[in-house]
Amino acid sequence: MNASINHHESNRVARSPSARGNRTLVDRPSCVDVLIARKNALVRRLGRAAAVVCAAALCAGGTAVLNKAAENRKRLKSHSCAIGRFAALAAASVIVWNYLDSVAGRSGLGVIAPTALHAAETEREPPQGSAKSGYFGIQVVDAETGRGVPLVELRTVNHASYWTDSAGWAAVNEPGLAGREVFFHVGGPGYEHPADGFGYRGVRLRVEPGRTAAVRVRRTNIAERLYRITGQGIYRDSLLLGRPTPASSLKRRGGVMGQDSVQAVPYRGQLFWLWGDTSLPDYPLGNFQTTAAFAPLPGDGGYLPQEDIPLDYLLDEKRPDRVRAMCPWNEPGMIWLFGLLTINDPQGRETLVAHYSRQKSLAERAEHGLARFDDAAGRFVKLAVFDAGNRWRHPRGNAVRVREPEGEYFYFVEQWASTRVPARWEALLDPDQYEAFRYDPAAADYRWQKAEPPFAPEDEHRLLxxxxxxxxxxxxLLRDPAGGRTIVPHRASIQWNAYRKRWIMIFTQYGDKQAESFLGEVWYSEAEQITGPWNAAVKIASHPKYSFYNPRHHPFFDEASGRVVYFEGTYTEMFSGNPVATPRYDYNQLLYRLDLDDPRLRAARAAVATR
Incomplete structure (x- = not known):
């Protein structure tokens, strides 16, 4: 069974008449129902803002409601001294209004909480498998799609945190809270819950083991977060609650706890996946010699990328509970592979090749060159060792194969597509065949050349x-049309898009002190050529006070002729300044989906220029 069952099932429950008729989150007196009816009539006749002004009339018949608000009387009395009786009555109206909204299943006062989403609904019967577990299940769903939202925090007033799993479920087992009404603050990167009259974004739920609740949130990101691809406990809470999960969720994953920086290419009828440093459960230092997996091509393997990627990790032969070291070269240092590509060798066989870098540290390189995948051994072997002084004449970032009038090239994308090499075996192995894209002051334009390193965005900004x-x-010269600020790419993924009939770039930003994160802001741009000009960019995802780096757009997952695209990146607290790592999600890959027809992307389309 797949993850979509979770979303459809929860959606049916949330919208069913029985669920709507069983909102028992707050025990309310019958007179409150009358007041709610009067309030709703005011809204229909006068509009929400005008109805609030008239809400004071509700106080006359609202003895039961005012009793509920007794805890605020002292505050209102002090307000009376300061702002007069009229203001106090207005404050009372706000409290009454928000209380009526809360018991009716809505959020707060219109001006304070502009989004009137239903906050939560409970099932009458416990779901199968959850009653025995003793867990109270909360599913956070996208208010627009009904799909469960991963990476949303539910936090109690004493700061007990529950993070939703990849199906949007959180399993709560707190003996001290059972049978009580509990307020949960609700929030996660790119998603928000409407605020109540006091500015709190959250819901009050009666915690009952064996029962579930649905909480709706509004997506503020343009891109939609789908699920966590890597790591342990991807569907942990769903399993605890007895909910359906994708078939691959129980497959052996070699003990992977976290993985950094993905590369993925079609290879011999499958998808070949590659990651850098990999965390394992038995010690903080895991596999630093690269990790790999295979997966079927979408369609061939009977799966949809919006629901699951059935990764089949290459495991250690001697310890099948661990992933295999792909570059076990018995030399000190971390080994990273980038610029992964497929090319025919001199015998005409399709071959996987990547640039390897053996690192003394994050910044210091001990050795580098090319490595190829040995299918028989299931590991990479060295193909060529390059000179230590060779800083750019090699594959880097992610490789894109492009057909030019003069022949086929591999373009290599880091901050942008600034280096290339002819797509031939002998050229790939020859550093002298690599070219860099650089501004030529004499020609007053960019050109490809072999003598000097490529231009970086900072070089261009300096000349300007x-x-x-x-x-x-x-x-x-990437600019945010909304604010006019210049956007500097950190790492990018560029692919041709058949739907837009343009090159599209998905990249992360760095260097903006006003941004919500140092490396967590993701942007979208379009251009007529792979080298630009890249003019305008629209932010599609934000990860406040967190990092989301090395994004990768997977064109083999594109849907609707390229209208819908998928990308992932590394979600980690590293470089963010945030001392608190998100449990299970940290140092792992998150998958997003982007609809290129979203009207909020128009600014990126309109700014495309030809050169």
């Missing part, structure tokens, strides 16, 4: 500031 480059010659 010095007046040595005209703005119309810039290739990376």
């Amino acid at each position: 500031a010095e007046g040595k480059m005209k703005p119309e010659r810039a290739r990376l």
